Amino acid sequence: xxxxxxxxxxxxxxxxxxxxxxEIEELRALAKPLRxxxxxxxxxxxxxxxxxxxxxxxxxxxxxxxxxxxWDVMKGAEEFFDVTKSFHNALHGEPYCPKPKDFEIFxxxxxxxxxxxxxxxxxxxxxxxxxxxxxxxxxxGTNHWVWRCHIDLSHPNPAVWDxxxxxxxxxxxxxxxxxxxxxxxxxxxxxxxxxxxPLSEKNCPLDSEFIQQVLQRYQIxxxxxxxxxxxRFDRLKDPVGVIRAYRIVKRYFDCQLVxxxxxxxxxxxxxxxxxxxxxxxxxxxxxxxxxxxxxxxLEVNALQRASTIVVQKSLREGFxxxxxxxxxxxxxxxxxxxxxxPTQIIHKxxxxxxxxxxxxxxxxxxxxxxxxxxxxxGEHGHEHVKENFLIxxxxxxxxxxxxxxxxx
Amino acid sequence: MNVAETPFDFVTASYLTRIGTPSAGTLAELLTGLExxxxxxxxxxxxxxxxxxxxxxxxxxxDFAQWTLASVNRNDLAEQLAALDxxxxxxxxxxxxxxCRMVRDFCEAHPQFASQTGLERFYFCESVEVTVPLGRSAxxxxxxxxxxxxxxHAGFYFHFISSRLRLQLQTNDFSIWLSSSLGLRxxxxxxxxxxxxxxxxxxxxxxxxxxIDRERRKA
Numbered sequence: 001x002x003x004x005x006x007x008x009x010x011x012x013x014x015x016x017x018x019x020x021x022x023e024i025e026e027l028r029a030l031a032k033p034l035r036x037x038x039x040x041x042x043x044x045x046x047x048x049x050x051x052x053x054x055x056x057x058x059x060x061x062x063x064x065x066x067x068x069x070x071w072d073v074m075k076g077a078e079e080f081f082d083v084t085k086s087f088h089n090a091l092h093g094e095p096y097c098p099k100p101k102d103f104e105i106f107x108x109x110x111x112x113x114x115x116x117x118x119x120x121x122x123x124x125x126x127x128x129x130x131x132x133x134x135x136x137x138x139x140x141g142t143n144h145w146v147w148r149c150h151i152d153l154s155h156p157n158p159a160v161w162d163x164x165x166x167x168x169x170x171x172x173x174x175x176x177x178x179x180x181x182x183x184x185x186x187x188x189x190x191x192x193x194x195x196x197x198p199l200s201e202k203n204c205p206l207d208s209e210f211i212q213q214v215l216q217r218y219q220i221x222x223x224x225x226x227x228x229x230x231x232r233f234d235r236l237k238d239p240v241g242v243i244r245a246y247r248i249v250k251r252y253f254d255c256q257l258v259x260x261x262x263x264x265x266x267x268x269x270x271x272x273x274x275x276x277x278x279x280x281x282x283x284x285x286x287x288x289x290x291x292x293x294x295x296x297x298l299e300v301n302a303l304q305r306a307s308t309i310v311v312q313k314s315l316r317e318g319f320x321x322x323x324x325x326x327x328x329x330x331x332x333x334x335x336x337x338x339x340x341x342p343t344q345i346i347h348k349x350x351x352x353x354x355x356x357x358x359x360x361x362x363x364x365x366x367x368x369x370x371x372x373x374x375x376x377x378g379e380h381g382h383e384h385v386k387e388n389f390l391i392x393x394x395x396x397x398x399x400x401x402x403x404x405x406x407x408x
Numbered sequence: 409m410n411v412a413e414t415p416f417d418f419v420t421a422s423y424l425t426r427i428g429t430p431s432a433g434t435l436a437e438l439l440t441g442l443e444x445x446x447x448x449x450x451x452x453x454x455x456x457x458x459x460x461x462x463x464x465x466x467x468x469x470x471d472f473a474q475w476t477l478a479s480v481n482r483n484d485l486a487e488q489l490a491a492l493d494x495x496x497x498x499x500x501x502x503x504x505x506x507x508c509r510m511v512r513d514f515c516e517a518h519p520q521f522a523s524q525t526g527l528e529r530f531y532f533c534e535s536v537e538v539t540v541p542l543g544r545s546a547x548x549x550x551x552x553x554x555x556x557x558x559x560x561h562a563g564f565y566f567h568f569i570s571s572r573l574r575l576q577l578q579t580n581d582f583s584i585w586l587s588s589s590l591g592l593r594x595x596x597x598x599x600x601x602x603x604x605x606x607x608x609x610x611x612x613x614x615x616x617x618x619x620i621d622r623e624r625r626k627a
Binding site: 020021022023025026029030032033176179180182184188189190191337342346347348349353355380383384387388396397399400401403404 | 427463538540
């Protein structure tokens with residue numbers, strides 16, 4: 001195990017401006033009975049990926065509330081991460097025939113990490129499948145172990161899930177991002193939404209001058225409607241479907257389409273998808289395909305803020321936090337009803353859901369024709385995120401969970 | 409200025425959502441779920457959801473109505489379910505009974521829609537409540553105003569909306585205290601008449617603060 005020192009240091013008080021002083025007072029009140037109690041967060045990576053991003057924000061905030069929180073990441077060699085990558089894909093439903101050796105590798109690295117675990121905290125929070133077997137060494141006693149699963153377990157590969165379930169059911173509780181992602185388990189399961197940080201570079205307020213500069217850099221015309229999808233170049237995000245929807249809309253409205261995602265240069269599958277996207281775009285000057293370096297958070301922020309409508313036309317989705325990012329910026333969103341998206345888009349209240357290319361195009365046209373409704377959806381979407389999907393709400397959920405576990 | 413013998417203790421409540429095992433894909437399955445789910449589940453999808461979605465002041469009432477509209481596309485039943493006003497209920501059993509009656513009547517009248525599969529499934533969940541004192545109390549109207557102004561949404565919701573079930577009365581914590589401890593019956597009634605369906609938690613609170621200010625000016 002290696003301890004991680006979180007990089008982000010935004011004082012809790014700074015969030016009062018965003019969520020209100022009452023919410024911060026509430027966090028302090030909830031944390032009071034937990035002051036000085038030990039909490040251990042364990043996952044498999046300190047950088048990259050949503051879990052690390054959230055822990056980087058969450059851990060310092062919990063420290064400010066005087067909780068004895070610590071974050072450690074597992075140590076593992078290539079063979080371990082190869083196995084856990086295969087497990088991850090298999091749990092998402094991809095075909096996979098695990099060999100006995102795979103399970104042995106998984107268990108041996110869990111055992112080694114267990115041996116170097118610095119302490120048994122009062123609350124052990126284990127993230128995702130990689131460290132799930134750490135519970136094997138759970139001492140008989142009074143501490144609480146919970147498993148936070150960030151992936152969709154609705155259609156898991158049975159061999160991998162059967163293996164994992166033996167460990168999961170030894171926890172005191174499991175947390176999932178959506179009810180749809182959960183399993184029938186003998187332990188309590190709680191809904192824990194992922195969260196965005198309103199003060200991070202990806203979501204903080206921006207000067208209109210900077211936004212204009214970004215538009216200029218990518219030759220996007222601010223005077224015409226801008227439809228945007230932010231996501232990596234992945235078939236499951238259906239970028240070609242977005243282009244097809246845009247073409248239908250384009251028959252009736254003068255608009256531009258921005259497809260922006262991380263660079264596909266080191267991802268062979270991504271590079272193939274990007275090729276398909278470029279082919280589908282047919283050199284249309286109003287389609288901007290942007291490969292952003294390492295996700296360039298400020299640029300993503302600017303593109304979202306400059307958009308007339310944000311689209312998330314995924315075929316499958318985890319939680320889809322890009323939807324919350326857009327809603328936070330008061331943008332009307334048209335998105336597919338998959339994964340965690342319907343939790344964020346309450347149809348006709350905080351955005352519009354669609355189930356096809358034609359449906360997506362229809363909803364976009366509707367919003368372009370009714371800007372006042374689009375604005376209202378954006379406002380409601382912002383409030384929805386404020387109530388449910390901000391990092392402060394996530395912290396509150398953890399505090400409530402620890403109090404519930406403690407009272408059992 | 410009146411000083412209450414019994415202080416108003418401000419509390420905050422946090423809610424964990426526990427995922428239940430049943431889910432429904434059709435109206436017939438929704439009915440089975442409604443008949444068998446826990447009280448905490450009925451509470452979650454009616455009372456709790458109103459608190460979480462307080463900013464939707466037009467057309468959103470409860471999760472059952474929203475699912476019936478958005479996933480099953482039955483506007484007629486959705487309208488009936490949305491018309492249920494949680495302020496009329498001081499016990500979950502009565503609320504459950506009315507929800508079941510509406511869905512059952514609809515399924516009997518329109519059997520062709522009862523087994524029609526919705527676009528998304530409905531997942532029954534439960535609310536697990538955690539309350540903690542805020543360490544703030546009031547004995548006078550001024551102190552009460554101060555506490556009310558600084559209350560979080562969850563705390564406000566706890567005292568103003570979910571209190572009905574706890575008290576089993578058609579009123580709320582604020583009104584009871586104003587009336588019984590400060591003798592301000594008119595103010596208490598005005599609080600209780602604020603519509604939680606057409607106000608956000610913030611606008612309801614703003615109305616209360618204005619009512620208090622008017623009361624203070626009278627004094």
